[in-house]
Amino acid sequence: MSYIDTPDSYPYRWYLRPLLFLLRRKSGVLSAAVRLWGRVPLAFLGFLWMLRALERRASPLDAKLRALIRTRISQIEVCPFCIDLNGSRALELGVAEEKLFALAEFAASPLYDEAEKAALAFAEAITTTGRRVDEELMVRLKRHFSDDAIVELAALVAHQNLSAKFNTALGVEA
Numbered sequence: 001m002s003y004i005d006t007p008d009s010y011p012y013r014w015y016l017r018p019l020l021f022l023l024r025r026k027s028g029v030l031s032a033a034v035r036l037w038g039r040v041p042l043a044f045l046g047f048l049w050m051l052r053a054l055e056r057r058a059s060p061l062d063a064k065l066r067a068l069i070r071t072r073i074s075q076i077e078v079c080p081f082c083i084d085l086n087g088s089r090a091l092e093l094g095v096a097e098e099k100l101f102a103l104a105e106f107a108a109s110p111l112y113d114e115a116e117k118a119a120l121a122f123a124e125a126i127t128t129t130g131r132r133v134d135e136e137l138m139v140r141l142k143r144h145f146s147d148d149a150i151v152e153l154a155a156l157v158a159h160q161n162l163s164a165k166f167n168t169a170l171g172v173e174a
Helices: 018-029 032-037 039-054 064-076 080-092 097-101 103-108 115-126 134-145 147-169
Strands: none
Touching: 018 080, 032 039, 032 147, 039 147, 064 080, 064 097, 064 103, 064 115, 064 147, 097 103, 097 115, 103 115, 115 134, 115 147, 134 147
């Protein structure tokens, strides 16, 4: 449930209805987040387009790393819906449960390699209010990632922050 109820009879725009039909058919139900995004159709389509661009197979960022980053941001933003969704995605991609459970302590965990630690530290620096990306962190990132990958990483973090903040603002739960 969320703070704003969107009934099954909500009059979604005609051009969203086929997409919503497919999403409902895939999982049997529309999540509260999808119902809410559907109220702002152009923003929803933009959100989905960016999601597709960031989650493509040809991304310079490994799919497991993307799922871990999305899950960590979800933890920081305290978004139960996002934690569930992104944590499940990480497990589907083959991330070990113990690694996922150690995510909040990634910096000190031997389960994470240096590239993962740098990317997750970057995600935390962008997500945490009052923190900034400094030169030292950028040097760490550049040891493991190309400039294009770092730009994509920033976009991924921004997209997940958008999602988590949207869901927490409107009370979307798991």
